[in-house]
Amino acid sequence: MMAEGLLKGKKGIIFGALDDRSIAWRVALAAHREGAQCVLTNAPIALRLGTLNALSEEISAPIIPCDVTDQEAIANLFAQTKEHFGTVDFILHAVGMSPNVRKGKAYTDLNYTWVHQTLDISALSLHRVLQQATQYDMLNDGASVVALSYIGAQRIFSKYSDMNDAKALLESIARNFGSRLGGKGIRVNTVSQGPTKTSAGTGIKGFDGMFMFAEKMAPLGNPTADECADYCMTLFSDYTRMVTMQNLYHDGGFATSGISEELVEALEKAFNEESGTNEGSGQGG
Numbered sequence: 001m002m003a004e005g006l007l008k009g010k011k012g013i014i015f016g017a018l019d020d021r022s023i024a025w026r027v028a029l030a031a032h033r034e035g036a037q038c039v040l041t042n043a044p045i046a047l048r049l050g051t052l053n054a055l056s057e058e059i060s061a062p063i064i065p066c067d068v069t070d071q072e073a074i075a076n077l078f079a080q081t082k083e084h085f086g087t088v089d090f091i092l093h094a095v096g097m098s099p100n101v102r103k104g105k106a107y108t109d110l111n112y113t114w115v116h117q118t119l120d121i122s123a124l125s126l127h128r129v130l131q132q133a134t135q136y137d138m139l140n141d142g143a144s145v146v147a148l149s150y151i152g153a154q155r156i157f158s159k160y161s162d163m164n165d166a167k168a169l170l171e172s173i174a175r176n177f178g179s180r181l182g183g184k185g186i187r188v189n190t191v192s193q194g195p196t197k198t199s200a201g202t203g204i205k206g207f208d209g210m211f212m213f214a215e216k217m218a219p220l221g222n223p224t225a226d227e228c229a230d231y232c233m234t235l236f237s238d239y240t241r242m243v244t245m246q247n248l249y250h251d252g253g254f255a256t257s258g259i260s261e262e263l264v265e266a267l268e269k270a271f272n273e274e275s276g277t278n279e280g281s282g283q284g285g
Contacts, residue, residue: 006237008035011085013077014061015041015068015129016094016148018050021198023148024094025055026229032059034233036090039081041066068095068125074132087140090236093129093147096122098163107161115162122166123173130177130188142185144236147174148228149190149247151255157210171247178245187244189235194222194251216263218252 012031017024017040028038038061040052047065056063062084066077081088099114126147133139152160153167171190178188195211215222223231231250234240249255 004033004035006034006233007031007090010036010089010236011038012036012088012090012092012236013039013041013081014092014094015066016092016096017042017052017055018046018198020051020055021225022050022094023193023196023198023225023228024092026225027092027094027232028055028059028061030226030229030233031090031236032061034237036236037061037085039064039077039084039088041077043067068128069120071128071132074128075136078132078136078138082136082138087138089140089143091129091133091139091143091145092232093126093145095125096148096163096166098122098161098166101159101161101163105161107158110162115165118162118166119169122163123169126170127173127177130173130181134181139181139184139186142238142241143187144240145174145177145186145188146232146235147171147188147190149192151192151194151249151251153192153247154255159207159210174247175245182244185241187235187241189244190247191228191231191235192247192249192251192255193228194218194254196222196225196228198225213263214251214254216266217257217260218254219257219260220252222254223250223252 014024014028016022017028019025028040031038038059040056040061040063042050042052044065044067047063052063064077064080067073098118100110100118105111130145147170149167149171152164153171156164174188174190181188195214197211211222228250235243
């Protein structure tokens with residue numbers, strides 16, 4: 001836990017909180033702890049399925065429904081936010097969904113209507129949010145925008161399917177806006193979070209295997225949602241005012257690890273058990 005007051009006086013919008021396992025939920029709690037005021041938003045259907053009212057009450061933050069695929073809905077969100085507490089100092093984009101992943105469609109047999117939905121919700125939504133924010137002058141000078149990504153943007157994780165593509169597009173959009181908003185000191189970054197046991201994450205087929213693999217590979221293990229939230233606090237703060245257009249790995253060192261001793265031992269053990277040989281046996285070379 002960080003020292004309280006890091007975001008004192010700041011105001012922000014949190015996209016994507018669903019339940020108390022959500023990274024966005026934990027970010028909202030951390031921002032409140034650090035002295036910020038927040039507006040919470042999610043799609044109307046997500047608001048019906050989730051438990052966002054509990055978070056709203058805990059941190060005294062209004063909930064404004066917003067479908068991020070609808071420009072008018074985003075404009076309405078910004079108008080209501082301005083009415084509530086004015087322009088903002090930070091935005092968290094934690095939005096992502098793939099019907100192809102949910103339905104278990106192989107990457108070589110995608111439903112293209114669903115692909116468009118995936119890209120629209122998971123990546124183009126960031127463009128809409130920032131385009132509308134620019135047009136409505138919603139971001140204060142020196143504001144910080146953080147979008148949550150995943151290493152699937154750089155490396156192929158087969159079960160992540162078209163979300164690999166969506167995250168790659170998301171990171172590109174962040175860089176493009178970062179280059180255009182720098183004149184006002186506005187920062188736009190993505191955080192590539194390690195596998196996290198959220199409601200959305202655990203719904204991906206093969207998630208447990210991905211989680212255990214990363215846990216054994218990363219020198220520090222997998223970061224929790226609360227640890228990711230703490231990292232986001234530093235990015236919303238003035239201490240990172242010269243950090244922009246970056247994809248920042250928050251994954252315990254997974255992204256730059258080759259293979260760990262622990263994983264080698266686990267693989268050798270599994271291989272020996274499968275082949276019926278004794279541990280440590282093998283051919284000399």
